Amino acid sequence: MGDVLVVGCGGAAGFIIEDFQDNHDKDNVRFEEFDTYSIGMSTTTIDELRKKFRKCRIVVPFIVLGGEFGTDRVREIIGLARESGCKVVSVLGIPMEFEKERRERALSRLSDLSSASDCTFVMDVQRFFGIEENKNKMFADFIRASDRAMMFCIATLVEYMSGPFFSTFTRSMYSFILCRGMIPENAVIEGWSALLFDENPELDDVVIMVSGRANSSEVDGIRDRVARDYGILPQVIRRADEEETKVLIFRAVRSF
Numbered sequence: 001m002g003d004v005l006v007v008g009c010g011g012a013a014g015f016i017i018e019d020f021q022d023n024h025d026k027d028n029v030r031f032e033e034f035d036t037y038s039i040g041m042s043t044t045t046i047d048e049l050r051k052k053f054r055k056c057r058i059v060v061p062f063i064v065l066g067g068e069f070g071t072d073r074v075r076e077i078i079g080l081a082r083e084s085g086c087k088v089v090s091v092l093g094i095p096m097e098f099e100k101e102r103r104e105r106a107l108s109r110l111s112d113l114s115s116a117s118d119c120t121f122v123m124d125v126q127r128f129f130g131i132e133e134n135k136n137k138m139f140a141d142f143i144r145a146s147d148r149a150m151m152f153c154i155a156t157l158v159e160y161m162s163g164p165f166f167s168t169f170t171r172s173m174y175s176f177i178l179c180r181g182m183i184p185e186n187a188v189i190e191g192w193s194a195l196l197f198d199e200n201p202e203l204d205d206v207v208i209m210v211s212g213r214a215n216s217s218e219v220d221g222i223r224d225r226v227a228r229d230y231g232i233l234p235q236v237i238r239r240a241d242e243e244e245t246k247v248l249i250f251r252a253v254r255s256f
Helices: 011-023 046-053 068-083 100-116 125-133 139-160 184-190 216-230
Strands: 005-009 034-039 060-065 087-094 119-124 173-179 201-210 235-238 246-253
Touching: 005 011, 005 068, 005 139, 005 246, 011 068, 011 125, 034 235, 046 068, 046 119, 060 068, 068 087, 068 100, 068 246, 087 100, 087 125, 087 139, 087 235, 100 119, 119 125, 125 139, 125 173, 139 173, 173 184, 184 246, 201 216, 216 235
Parallel strands: 005 034, 005 060, 060 087, 087 119, 119 173, 201 235
Antiparallel strands: 173 246, 201 246
16 A cells, blocks of 8 residues: 555554554454554654655554654644645544543644544544453553554555545544454444444444455344444445454544
């Protein structure tokens, strides 16, 4: 995917990208190669970034918001990408509640970053913890699961950017969650409550991405269950990968 560039902003995002590149094959997850570029506490110049962005159709800034350096730098990255004629799809992580100052800083920046991007995807790590805490006994295992969930989402979105991405994701901001289960329909219901800002959603836009091996009855079951339980008719899309236990839910939310 040579015309899409994922830009990790800040130390946490850079580490998550590096870990994913080193280990995703071990998890039996296969994605097309995509280009990444990490900006930590480096002296990357504006001219260097512009040069990279000129070759791109889409730039994907990725950051776990809340840190001072990355949170400030990501807005600059978005602006440079737009100046270079790129579409911008931002992927943002929100820190856990015990990191109160970082979480408040992250939430305060969402509206600005979303309005500057063509499309924004947000995962609340705290709510992800709510569905993972019984699966990961050690906190370090949970953090690793959270990191990989964000990168799984990014890799899935990048693959879909070769298709009808912007006609599928038509809203400005989506909350997302990765949920797991042997029965996709049940995984969706479990993950639904972990979506950020679910108390104030744009109810007419939900996209659910399932394994490429999901059969028609599984796809229909998810669509019917969400329509029955929540009054929403979702788009259910098969991903390119064949990881049968993983389901991605994207729910449009209002910027604030």
